[in-house]
Amino acid sequence: MTTTAKADSAARRTGVYLGVLQLVFTLGWTTYVIYLPNLCAEVGIAPATVILLLMLDQGIFTITDTAMGMAADRISRMLGRLGIFVGVLTAISCAAFISLPYVAGTGPGAQGWLIALIVIWAVTSSALRAPPLMLLGKYRPRPQVPFLAALAMLGYGLAGAVSPYLGVMLRNQDARLPFLLSGAVLLLTTLALSGIERRLAQDTPSVQPAPPAKPLGRLPMFFIASMVILSLGYQLHFSINSGPFFLRFAKPDGLQWLMPVFWVGFNIAMFPASVVVKHRGGLIVMGVAGLLGALAVALAEMAGSLNVLIAAQFMAGAAWGCMPMSAVSAALAIGETGAEGKVTGTVFSALALATFARMAAVAGGLQKMPDYAPLLHWAPVACWSVAGAGLLVIAASRLQRGVKAV
Missing domain, CATH: 1.20.1250.20 (MFS general substrate transporter like domains)
Structure with missing residues (x-):
């Protein structure tokens, strides 16, 4: 296989990997939205407050998604560090995510703990959006990026398609097993990012370390x-x-x-x-x-x-x-x-x-x-x-x- 063919194959694998990562992450979010009203009810949070918690999540994402992207720009200048950065934050995120139904099950005294875990999960989960996708711009030639971006966003689209069925399937199930499975699968998927990053760098030898970011203009x-x-x-x-x-x-x-x-x-x-x-x-x-x-x-x-x-x-x-x-x-x-x-x-x-x-x-x-x-x-x-x-x-x-x- 020629060097170009190997690079193209690696690029496709990267796109598929990013698509799987977005699929798993989005399905985890869907699981969270399905069960959040029940979790809140277990700790005595009024149903009308659930929408406010979901708004809190989105408010956090609005800030941290850009902040994580900026941090990824700096960290990615050192080969292999981006995967470690994302992996550590994902481990924290998944631990908080898996803990949600267990903490909620302890009753009304756990209101503060539940909200704290939600905030920790929301902040750290932002590491799974922009940082992995920036690898495409850093290591792949521009003509390849649109197709690879489509592969990555396919995971988001597939999750949207199956979400209605997931809601029907999980409606009467205990929350602990879905949260455990979602968190574990997401963590295992994310742990492969360091390897993906190193292989991309090896297959793109002409890429130089990223220069300090320049002003972007209007x-x-x-x-x-x-x-x-x-x-x-x-x-x-x-x-x-x-x-x-x-x-x-x-x-x-x-x-x-x-x-x-x-x-x-x-x-x-x-x-x-x-x-x-x-x-x-x-x-x-x-x-x-x-x-x-x-x-x-x-x-x-x-x-x-x-x-x-x-x-x-x-x-x-x-x-x-x-x-x-x-x-x-x-x-x-x-x-x-x-x-x-x-x-x-x-x-x-x-x-x-x-x-x-x-x-x-x-x-x-x-x-x-x-x-x-x-x-x-x-x-x-x-x-x-x-x-x-x-x-x-x-x-x-x-x-x-x-x-x-x-």
Whole structure:
């Protein structure tokens, strides 16, 4: 096997590994969300407080995802240290995660301990998002990055597809075994990161140690603001509006079969879109996906039959799949001066901030207020169309100035 073929094979294995890591991590988060109301009830925390704890998690992610990315930029200058850094934090995270149901089982006196463990888990779990993905920008040639980013985000998409079934399966199960299995599998998966990092370095001998990060300019700020808006559109459409859309034509017990249609589109669209990113850049694909997604959401809003709604949801999921995949590729390109982790971390911070905003809307009962219902229905269309158009304008401006696409 030639050196190039070996490098390509190693790259594919890295993409698959990152996809598995994101799958395991996201399923662990889903397990946590499923059981959190019961855990809170065991220690005497009121049901209305559960949403506040979930908002606390997202608030923490908003800060720590970027902080972990910045730390990864510094640590990655020493070969092999990034895997150790992520492994140690993951061990702490998994220990806190596995302890949650056991501590909750001790009763109302453990309220403070439960909240403390949740905070520790949230802070340390941020090490599993931006730091592993930054390896793609550090060790792989830019043309390979979009496909590898698609492989990595496939884990996120698969977890979204199986989450409704996971909720049905775990609904009446004791929490201790799922938490133990999720934490153990995640830790074992993460322990392989050091080996992956060293093999990537060996297969990419021309890569020099990353220089100190340079100022990033105005583009990253616009890029991250756009990612926040796109993510908010996704949160409002999928988490708030999609269920009621389907309930116009289906019964509640059919949602577990209909909601994954969005994620089918997500998983399928990323790979052909990665080819376009490779040749045209992530900003252009994000912009086009935003506009197409806005059209799909509008069709879902006006759908007159279940079949039309399913097709619209598939299109919306496909559009959303293109957005985070392209965003990761663009972030690694923008941060190629030694800030890959920082810019990638801000992408995940944007996702967390949008999730926080959606939860705040739910906690405030906006979806139940007749005056705000039209706003919530059409806000995703506005978010995706405005951000998509803005990204296309920026991409076109860069091309006119002869600046390379990102």
